[in-house]
Amino acid sequence: MHNVSMRQNGTMELRHPAYALVFGSVIGLGLPLNAVCLWILLRHHSLKSPNTIFMVNLAISDLLLVISLPMRVYYYATGTWPLSNMACIWATMLFRNNIRSSSMFITFISVDRLLAVVYPLRSRHLRTSSIAWKGAAFVWLIVVMVNIPESVEFSRHLNDHNVSSCFEFYPSELDKKLHRSGAAYFQLVLLFTMLAVNIVSTALVSWTLQRQLNDSARVNNKVNVMLIFAMNLVMFTVFFLPVSLVVFFNNLRPALNCLASVNCCLDPLLYYFSFDGFWRKKEDVDTSLARE
Template structure:
């Protein structure tokens, strides 16, 4: 929720910055996620592959966000809103929907990959398509519950000082308080907790892969690299898109409510503007996950032999270990 502005011109850098950023994200994000979703649904299907189920939901979330970007582009290019209250609430809501649904689906992907690598045999009974579908539905129900108060708290507003209708800014003090409370709750459950889970999964996978070395061709070493890169791409998305925006927003909110010194409020507002643009690039970075998850560790039903480097060369057979079921 941006800072309330009394300047009736479009001189603040956020207007051209948002316009150009959203245009670039729309230009790349829409085709990338459209193609990704088509490949995931039409070529891979959802009946057997657990990762495909999660990634298809992730692509759908990104696609919905990119479809809302033209409304944001129109507003920040003109500085006035003429499309009605309903169309003002939808883009603001879809931004939050995309951030937190992406966070949760990335977490599910990381947990699934960790189980496939660290506990390949024991996890097979609950790494199934029905379980993945049930978890995906649970995520969307949680997001739907978040979307309702978010939408209500993002109406269009009359800027009486400039005699124009605003959207995405010029909120009342009551709307600001409600928005800040919602943000703090979702930051904890939708960003902090998932990040800790992903970090734990990354550490577990790296330790597992360090403890074993594949005794087959160099292709398997490439597969190990793809596994690690998948987890690193997840952490990269958090580092660029999710964490900076929430830190900046909370700092600005604390300054706005006089908990932090007001002298830095403009700095926090400008920081929030920049990090909000960074957060919107999430829909362009998520295809990295599709790329690093695009190939199986090993095709067919071949076995792979891993040698435990921490013991006296004992051979451990991991039956049918692969990234995709």
């Protein structure tokens, strides 16, 4: 048993530099990409557009994730945690919040595109800036409400056990407490529900676009719109769901956290730049959307 334990510890020690490298790469790509995208959205697009509002909040969510990663890089590079328990809890919550908020904002973007393509006239009273801001506020409210029980359990565990590490303080008793709080299962149910919404939205939009005329302008719009929906499904199946299922595979937690963090680098590349009007001002974007 002693040899097995030593081998397991050795394996973890070898993994730590790899985790530090991944998180460091995410910082190097995610910080400038999301900062530039946020600047473009605020400068070139009006916050009266629901799609812009959701993308701005998505960029903010990704930036909050990125600013929590330097602490993970230090921990996995050195194997030590020099900061307080509260700093550990904040870093952990910022990471977990990104999965929740990003998945919800991406779903809102899908629903907005669904309404714009399938019900362009009947949905105008729904696709307003007021409703979009209320939706964004609702997302952050859910995130805060889920944070409260999780943060309390993390704090109790760190104080009771005098844990000197961070990000890997998930023994069986803590996982059981989190399960009893319902936060883990709430996140799973929420993600599967939003995945179903994205699948249905993709099917409806694809069916609608196939019925439209195949002139070159519409073909380009079709490709861009379907790319958004395809990337939505990739985000859920590759980045969001695996890290949420980690409650059943606790030993894979650090690796799946690394995988999940990559989503903040792909959001600017695969979502923002998939729009024809991303670099154009709002008047041109509205004209483009009206032709959909």
